[in-house]
Amino acid sequence: MKSSPIRGALLALLLLCGGQSSAATPAAAHPEPHACHLPGVEESLRCLKLPVPLQPGQPATLSLHVTIAPALREGARPDPVFVLAGGPGEAGSDVLPLLATAFKRVRATRDIVFIDQRGTGLSGRLECKSGLDEDVQLSDDEVDAELRRCIKASKAPFAAYTTANAARDIEAVRRALGYGKINLWGGSYGTRLGQVYARAYPASVRALVLDGVAAPEQVIPAGGRDGQAALDRLFEQCANDAACRAAYPTLRADFAALVAKLDAAPLKLNLPDPRTARQVDVTMTSARLLDTVRNMLYAPADARRLPFLVHSAFAGRWQPFVARRNLAADFAPDASPATLMHLAVVCAEDVPRLSPALAAQDASPLTKELTVRMRGLCQAMNVPAVPYVAPARIEAPVLLLSGALDPVTPPHRAASAARHMAHAQQLVVANVGHGVSQLGCAPRLLRTFLDQPGKPVDGACLNEIPAPTFQLGSAGPQP
Structure with missing residues (x-):
């Protein structure tokens, strides 16, 4: 997915x-x-x-x-x-x-x-x-x-x-x-x-x-609490692993600081493109940081790379994180899920049930931006709601x-x-x-x-x- x-x-x-x-x-x-x-x-x-x-x-x-x-x-x-x-x-x-x-x-x-x-x-x-x-x-x-x-x-x-x-x-x-x-x-x-x-x-x-x-x-779209729980477990597992704890003793604080910094203002980066090695300009936002983090949590082997990527980014070395963020773009477009079909289903069956109460109950930085963007795209889709x-x-x-x-x-x-x-x-x-x-x-x-x-x-x-x-x-x- x-x-x-x-x-x-x-x-x-x-x-x-x-x-x-x-x-x-x-x-x-x-x-x-x-x-x-x-x-x-x-x-x-x-x-x-x-x-x-x-x-x-x-x-x-x-x-x-x-x-x-x-x-x-x-x-x-x-x-x-x-x-x-x-x-x-x-x-x-x-x-x-x-x-x-x-x-x-x-x-x-x-x-x-x-x-x-x-x-x-x-x-x-x-x-x-x-x-x-x-x-x-x-x-x-x-x-x-x-x-x-x-x-x-x-x-x-x-x-x-x-x-x-x-x-x-x-x-x-x-x-x-x-x-x-x-x-x-x-x-x-x-x-x-x-x-x-x-x-x-x-x-x-x-x-x-x-x-x-x-x-x-x-x-x-209401997956913020579940995603946050998975991220919290990852931080706990690192803290309970002697080698990870020694390498990244302030992991949770470093991550929070990164999010706060990007919330305050996007970060303009100039770095070698991970695929071509050419210098490119990249804008990193908190939404893009959190989207990559959420994606990585799907697979534990991928998730266990996160402490290294967060630590590197916190130290100003963004290349590893940007390389991981761009990873999916290396594959042919037809290998990814069909975007308009995804929106057709979610905009008819899910977003109409995303009430203000549910959005507040599920609030998490991991999905806040996604929820806002999804509502805007669903307005453009203009599909009738499917009753639950x-x-x-x-x-x-x-x-x-x-x-x-x-x-x-x-x-x-x-x-x-x-x-x-x-x-x-x-x-x-x-x-x-x-x-x-x-x-x-x-x-x-x-x-x-x-x-x-x-x-x-x-x-x-x-x-x-x-x-x-x-x-x-x-x-x-x-x-």
Whole structure:
């Protein structure tokens, strides 16, 4: 759920009992899957372009991209795993490398189906094509102005890109491929989509694995308290680590001083560009500092570089921090979540619920600027609000995976979601942030749960995932 430094500010807040045989064969009107090769996977997979309507009752005018990784063994089980990516704005084709990690055990006996949600990836990606690709040189106001111009120029019917419509697309894919009951794996925002689908089509769902769980009532931009809690834990961990404490004895005070200095006035920097080594002018603001910090908290290995970066910046050596801030811009724009699709969902489903009371309750420097900017961009999007509906009970078995260090969907979010589930079990992993499924023994546990979702999963092996070491100098983390 990360992208360029500015896109990251908008997208990182962020921001699956026995099987049943296939009940139907694909209708003749549906196109057949064909062989395809996609980035991130060396082998040939199967791809499908499925026409779906933008709104229920309309003609099918949107082409939905679906990638199928067939089960590796003959006599595979009839219940596949449908993969729902995060964001909102990430595509199933963006997370195909999960085949070699999170799903390496599951795929032995089940098809894995990746859906490019409408507005993402190869399903009519909603993105800005100019200006923002070089946004590391733009001010925050210039980036927002560029986004507003992009929004105004777009002809896309933003109101059609809701989570409910994406759930209808999943059901259309299930029917087109001739599957009976399916399993769902959702990550981050994909956990919201998975829950919406399970409530809309309960007869189609066998089991769910939800990783980095968003609670039904969670408002995506309102993540200040969760992010602040993760940052406070990082400071405490450094203070409790002898080497980190010795290297950065005044870390928390140094960080507060940096934020206060940038709050008072932006800092004009002239330094070598981390990619080209050419001297460039860079403006550092408190919003950009805090956005980078929040992004880094998603992954503990990245977070444990923060003390070094803060210490270096406090001493006036900003190059390491700027290099990390610009990191996402080194990747191709199409590898980042779709900005306009993200705004279409969040502006319709989240921002209308961001009441003054909730904003005050969630107040934190980490998200203050983002909340203000998001409201302005949502005015430009001008999408109708999607009314919040009290969540119905999910009857299918659910495995909830939570990283104890997660800054955006920490364990209490999964616990809140579980209150609306009849058969839920939650595994909390001590040394993990946002995303558990591909780490340690988790791939084996996914297979164990999906084979027998009615039985408890012993997650003790997840405690063997070690905490990353802190970076104490320019050479990188400790051995």
